[in-house]
Amino acid sequence: MSIKVGNGDTVFLLNTANTSYAMEKGASGRLQHIYWGKRLDRLEDLPVGEQMQYYPFDQPSKKLLTNQEYVGWGGYLFDEPCLKALFADGCRDLDLRYQSYKQSDNAVSETLVITLRELVYNLEVDLYYRIYKGLEVLDRWSVIRNTGTDNIMLENAQSAVFYMPRGKEYRLTHMSGKWAAEYALERINLTQSKVVVESRNGVSGPDSCPWVAVDYRGQADEESGRVWAASIHWPGNWKFVVEVTRVDQVRLTGGINDFDFSWKLHPGEEFTTPKVSAVYSEEGFGGASNAFHRYLSDYLAPQPKAKEMMPALFNSWEVFEFDINMKQQFELAKIAARLGIEFYVVDDGWFGQRDHDRAGLGDWYPSKTKFPDGLDPLINHVNSLGMEFGIWVEPEMVNRDSDLFRAHPDWIMNFPRKESNEWRNQLTLNFARQDVSEWAWGFLDELLGQHNIKYLKWDMNRYFSEPGWPEKPVDEQREIWVRYAQNILELFSRIQEKYPKVILENCSSGGARIDLSMAHVSDMVNPSDNVDPLDNMKIFEGYTQVFLPRTYGRGIGVAPNGINGRVTPIKYRAYLGMLGTFIAGDNLFKYTEVEIAEVAGYIKTYKEIRETTQNGDMYRLESAYNRPWAAFEFVRRDKSEAVMFVFGQSMQFRKIVPRIRLRGLDPESIYKVKGLQDTGPYNKLHLTKELLSGEPVKNVYVERSKELSGKMLMQLGVEVALAGDFDCLLFKFSRVK
Ligand code: GLA
Secondary structure, rough: EEEEEOOOOOEOOOOOOEEEEEEOOOOOOEEEEEEEEEOOOHHHHHOOOOHOOOOOOOOOOOOOOOEEEOOOOOOOOOOOOOEEOOOOOOOOOOOEEEEEEEEEOOOEEEEEEEEEOOOOOOOOEEEEEEEOOOOOEEEEEEEEEEEOOOEEEEEEEEEEEEEOOOOOEEEEEEEEOOOOOOOOEEEEEEOEEEEEEEEEHHHHHHHEEEEEEEEEOOOOOOOOOOOEEEEOOOOOOOEEEEEEEOOOOEEEEEOOOOOOOOOOEOOOOEEEOOOOEEEEEHHHHHHHHHHHHHHHHHHHOOHHHOOOOOEEEEOHHHHHHOOOHHHHHHHHHHHHHHHHOOOEEEEEOOOOOOOOOOOOOOOOOOOOOOOOOHHHHHHHHHHHHHOOEEEEEEEOOOEEEOHHHHHHHHHEEOOOOOOOEEEEOOEEEOOOHHHHHHHHHHHHHHHHOOOOOOEOOOOOOOOOOOOOOOOOOHHHHHHHHHHHHHHHHHHHHHHHOOOOOOOOOOOOEEEEOHHHHHHHHHEEEEOOOOHHHHHHHHHHHHHOOOHHHHEEEEEOOOOOOOOOOOOOEEEEEEEEEEEEEEEEEHHHHOOOHHHHHHHHHHHHHHHHHHHHHHHHHEEEEOOOOOOEEEEEEEEEEOEEEEEEEEEEOOOOOOOOOOOOOOOOOOOOEEEEEEEEEEEOOOOEEEHHHHHOOOOOOOOOOOOOOEEEEHHHHOOOOOOOOOOOOOHHHHHHHHOOO
């Protein structure tokens, strides 16, 4: 890792172990991007920025420089801008020129700050660049400063723009989605146009995800190919504009969505944009996501929890919804403990008048009918069974039928003369207001401070509507979007700081508010309200493009599945849960003794392998998008152990699975191969006849030895056979020498 400044302080070269990012201050004083790709070490190898110019029509009086590092809207620059400002006299033209730079470093990172200054007006922009020891991520963000004596209205303030090497044959990958169908990968070839991937509903998802990747000529796959990927750290409205300009230049601009955005920058004030993390990989999409995962695991996610083992959880929602009470939870907890559950989580329904979704939100005291003696008797009981206790809250919302709304009807976001629309019978509290956000901290602090609660599931179940803030001057009211998001991050951080041992789950109708800023302040997520394992093969594949697998809370949900009615075996659901953080959400009252023993076995296996799945590198070996099966592998960083999951989907015509090649092992080491649970040592060939007859399944042994080299496992791979729909396999590879 290094940041080099050369050529008379005009060229800036930022190097990670494998990549370079470079820019140059030209003779005009504009700062231009010159390179982002595989590592280059010589400043002499870099192109001259000012040669990379274009003329929109005939030669204009002044040369225009394309590929500016931070584009102010003004002059002939019709590219998507990074900054658009309105000065007090009505001027809206920006011309940003290089002013100075400074460098700093510490034990984990190196930072470069380049200051640009508007040619005429009193406005400065600090461009931040940060790279990290041992990581392949470049973080960029911007700080916009009013150095004058008049207010400046910011109308668009992006974090950064990135450029791919000139050429128009690029493909864009992004994620779309909706409730119960989040993180769906989409791929399109770019043309001379703009593609906008964004959120403008107040939360970062679920219609899209603040991550995009561009690869050259659509040639990248999981293992190889050039991929440029970026992800915005922002839980509110965000926007990526991916554009191919008239000169075949691909540009990627990202940050807070400028839709309905405005920010009054008073004299002397600064506006700090969110970070955008950028990754370049020559090892395809797998390489790019591995870079994000290491960044999250080693740096961004709450430490030291990010390296500690995530527990096996029980959650009450899927089966019991609002219909919970002390006696029932008492009994349920006993069964959960027998399964080996480590954290027992009571979801919605425990507070106020919350007997359905039409009342109670906002009243954060235990229901007098369901928990007449408060929460402590249940917490103590759960603790006495050897489990920790967790609880659900939805602080940002209120039902009209609640004490809170009756006391503070003005706390909701609203336009006073318009009706405030409800969604799931609830209204959104205006968390941009300091008093509202302090109220939330008050009840959360009391809940966590006065009870032995070790797990908090923070939910947020609607989009914004009527985003008014009538108490503010009109020209500050639109700040609601940003100030709301800032206060949410602040509250999550406060919980992390004061209660560092509490596991904080980020939920928003499933996975509607997941992004790198939330990943910085929460420990796990509910990726979707859809727990169907088949659907989750794809949701997991999308989610893990950027986010850590260990944060994916999933497992034994109810069958038939509530979303699509599909019935899948317990084992299949359990294996899915082992990919991330294991959650049992099934009706344990219905379990037979045989099923209790079966699930206890899966949870035991989860605990045995979680050091590898939760702290190792993950490889998406086979994609459910392409085939009727999926395979995921996890490898410890020291390469001493790996596990591989294979999930069959619809195995019509007894589809034959080709050998699956492992990745990330040490080629020179020898690994002992073991099938876990009843998967057989290697090649389990379930013959339909045997399966139907209930006879023990014969394992067909095809390898010469039970100990195989990393080389062989990666070159030839493992022979697997899936018996039919919903068969799944789990292999463990332990280094023996
Ligand atoms: C949302 C969440 C669920 C559950 C319910 C409770 O739908 O995504 O996990 O907590 O709310 O109302």
